[in-house]
Amino acid sequence: MHSLEPELRALITPHNERAIGALIARERRDVFSVYPELRLAGWLGATTLAAAAGIVLKDNLERLGPIALAALMAVAAVACYAWTWFRRAKASVVDDYVLLLGALLVSADVAFVESQFHLFDANWKHHLLIVAVFHALGAYAYRSRMLLSLSIVALAAWIGFETSRGLEGLMIPAFATAAFLILWREADRRVLPATTFSRTFEHFAAVIALHGAVSRIDHDTITAGLLLIVVAAAVVAWGFRTRSEPFVLYGFVFAVIGLDALVLKLVDYSRVELIILVSMVAAVAGLHALHARFKSEVAR
Amino acid sequence: MNVEHERALRLRALVPEAAVEVPWRTHGILLRIVLFGLTLAGVAALYFLIDERGLITGAITIAIAEYLINARRWWWTGIEEALWIGGVFAAITDLPESGTPEALLVLAAAAAIPGFRMRNPVFGAVAAGFVVAYFEKKWDLGVLAALVLATIAVFALLRTWRRFSTEWLWIALALTLPLVGRFYADEVWRNVTIILYGAFGALALFLAIRKRHHALFFSGALGIAIAGIEVGRLLAAPLELKLAATGACLLLGAWLTARSLRGRTTGIVATPSSLTTFDDELELAATAALPREEFDQKMESGGEFGGAGATGKY
Numbered sequence: 001m002h003s004l005e006p007e008l009r010a011l012i013t014p015h016n017e018r019a020i021g022a023l024i025a026r027e028r029r030d031v032f033s034v035y036p037e038l039r040l041a042g043w044l045g046a047t048t049l050a051a052a053a054g055i056v057l058k059d060n061l062e063r064l065g066p067i068a069l070a071a072l073m074a075v076a077a078v079a080c081y082a083w084t085w086f087r088r089a090k091a092s093v094v095d096d097y098v099l100l101l102g103a104l105l106v107s108a109d110v111a112f113v114e115s116q117f118h119l120f121d122a123n124w125k126h127h128l129l130i131v132a133v134f135h136a137l138g139a140y141a142y143r144s145r146m147l148l149s150l151s152i153v154a155l156a157a158w159i160g161f162e163t164s165r166g167l168e169g170l171m172i173p174a175f176a177t178a179a180f181l182i183l184w185r186e187a188d189r190r191v192l193p194a195t196t197f198s199r200t201f202e203h204f205a206a207v208i209a210l211h212g213a214v215s216r217i218d219h220d221t222i223t224a225g226l227l228l229i230v231v232a233a234a235v236v237a238w239g240f241r242t243r244s245e246p247f248v249l250y251g252f253v254f255a256v257i258g259l260d261a262l263v264l265k266l267v268d269y270s271r272v273e274l275i276i277l278v279s280m281v282a283a284v285a286g287l288h289a290l291h292a293r294f295k296s297e298v299a300r
Numbered sequence: 301m302n303v304e305h306e307r308a309l310r311l312r313a314l315v316p317e318a319a320v321e322v323p324w325r326t327h328g329i330l331l332r333i334v335l336f337g338l339t340l341a342g343v344a345a346l347y348f349l350i351d352e353r354g355l356i357t358g359a360i361t362i363a364i365a366e367y368l369i370n371a372r373r374w375w376w377t378g379i380e381e382a383l384w385i386g387g388v389f390a391a392i393t394d395l396p397e398s399g400t401p402e403a404l405l406v407l408a409a410a411a412a413i414p415g416f417r418m419r420n421p422v423f424g425a426v427a428a429g430f431v432v433a434y435f436e437k438k439w440d441l442g443v444l445a446a447l448v449l450a451t452i453a454v455f456a457l458l459r460t461w462r463r464f465s466t467e468w469l470w471i472a473l474a475l476t477l478p479l480v481g482r483f484y485a486d487e488v489w490r491n492v493t494i495i496l497y498g499a500f501g502a503l504a505l506f507l508a509i510r511k512r513h514h515a516l517f518f519s520g521a522l523g524i525a526i527a528g529i530e531v532g533r534l535l536a537a538p539l540e541l542k543l544a545a546t547g548a549c550l551l552l553g554a555w556l557t558a559r560s561l562r563g564r565t566t567g568i569v570a571t572p573s574s575l576t577t578f579d580d581e582l583e584l585a586a587t588a589a590l591p592r593e594e595f596d597q598k599m600e601s602g603g604e605f606g607g608a609g610a611t612g613k614y
Binding site: 273 | 459559
């Protein structure tokens with residue numbers, strides 16, 4: 001146990017009595033929220049059930065047949081969506097994960113139907129677009145960022161950004177996905193300002209664009225390195241503009257990767273340790289300076 | 301950093317408007333991790349640059365770390381921590397290789413010394429991991445050693461510690477050691493493993509409810525989960541049934557708990573709170589990573605079918 005109760009008591013004034021009192025109650029464990037534990041249990045429960053559903057689809061094809069299996073999954077998914085919808089007024093933290101389970105079942109079911117009935121035939125990838133649109137609609141209907149992230153992943157895969165298939169040919173799909181997400185974010189911000197999706201779009205767009213640029217660095221180091229530095233600089237600038245330090249940090253790390261790749265391409269490989277050492281010292285100093293500037297801008 | 305400074309640092313995080321002064325330069329966890337990684341890469345580059353002379357590398361980096369701590373008042377910036385642990389691990393590469401289990405104790409000391417100097421709980425947990433590995437290699441008692449150390453950590457968390465770095469050391473041990481021990485669980489000792497992990501999990505959960513500590517809840521849940529996985533291996537039921545039963549229990553248990561705590565404002569409650577400032581982002585990242593983790597399964601018909609992201613190939 002660790003308690004700051006004595007220090008907190010010393011800070012009490014008539015103006016902050018209530019706020020400090022709440023903190024003291026938390027330090028004393030008079031009020032102890034198990035919300036994080038419930039979230040983790042709900043998330044693990046939903047994903048474990050979805051994994052079980054995946055195995056059911058895989059292993060029971062001959063026994064039950066594709067139509068029965070697809071219908072079974074659809075009914076289960078509808079039940080999850082309906083449960084969450086009708087409990088909106090008295091929703092608990094766990095309802096979000098029942099919704100997640102429903103979404104995962106839909107994804108699995110759509111892919112299963114396509115694999116069995118070949119509805120799109122050679123254009124089989126279009127089923128990913130259906131999944132993306134369905135989850136996007138669900139995200140807006142339920143105001144769920146988890147469904148939004150599933151939608152973005154499906155959309156990226158439809159466009160062709162799938163890191164699980166290796167780095168080859170990722171750059172163009174990555175930039176296309178990032179551009180689409182930026183447009184989507186802008187439309188979301190203007191049309192539905194009440195949603196809280198902007199930051200999710202921003203993080204996905206930044207990470208996908210950075211991955212896209214880094215994916216070409218082995219093949220075309222100069223171009224990809226320069227592109228990576230430009231994208232990373234844009235991400236850092238976005239971090240400053242939105243006062244969100246994570247963008248600054250991962251933008252900076254990718255910029256260092258791009259810069260090192262360029263330098264290593266242009267100089268003698270026998271000095272690689274010296275280059276890395278100098279670059280890391282410079283990176284640490286640079287990040288310190290950037291952090292100090294970020295803090296001063298936030299304080300302004 | 302002395303006790304008062306540590307407490308002031310946490311107080312500043314808890315009540316930013318109080319403007320508590322801390323005479324040290326420290327960083328938040330994300331920046332600290334990035335700086336740690338960059339500095340460690342620099343230490344590795346220095347080590348290879350001077351022809352793998354570990355003692356010289358260690359002397360240089362530890363000297364710089366101590367300069368940063370004592371002259372520049374840097375603490376928990378990630379830089380001096382990487383310099384310290386990188387330096388000590390570089391230095392021990394100059395020791396002759398013995399190949400004996402005792403070499404693991406040297407590695408444990410190499411993590412524990414910077415851990416103690418920097419009051420870094422992760423280094424402490426790494427050191428404990430090497431001690432567990434030593435017990436496994438020497439006497440085939442890895443699981444027992446891990447659970448004994450984890451139990452000590454669990455009981456230590458019942459005490460009130462003045463430094464939160466000490467508290468975090470016990471938290472790190474209580475959370476990591478059950479997992480480390482799991483790697484050394486032999487099939488022939490499965491029943492003993494189940495009993496030990498089940499007992500540890502039940503004890504930690506009991507204490508968690510009594511003392512209301514998140515780390516105890518998570519540690520207890522880990523113990524029960526590992527015991528449950530081992531029990532599952534004994535059962536002949538199909539995998540999907542075991543997964544479905546586990547998932548349903550977790551979801552239903554969470555729902556019933558949330559329901560029973562609805563409206564409560566004191567004691568154990570279910571009101572929104574977070575463990576870190578990145579809880580939401582971590583959850584979204586884990587959810588986005590799900591398709592590849594859980595659903596890229598070969599279909600018997602020769603294709604793949606996707607789940608959340610529905611990555612498909614037929």
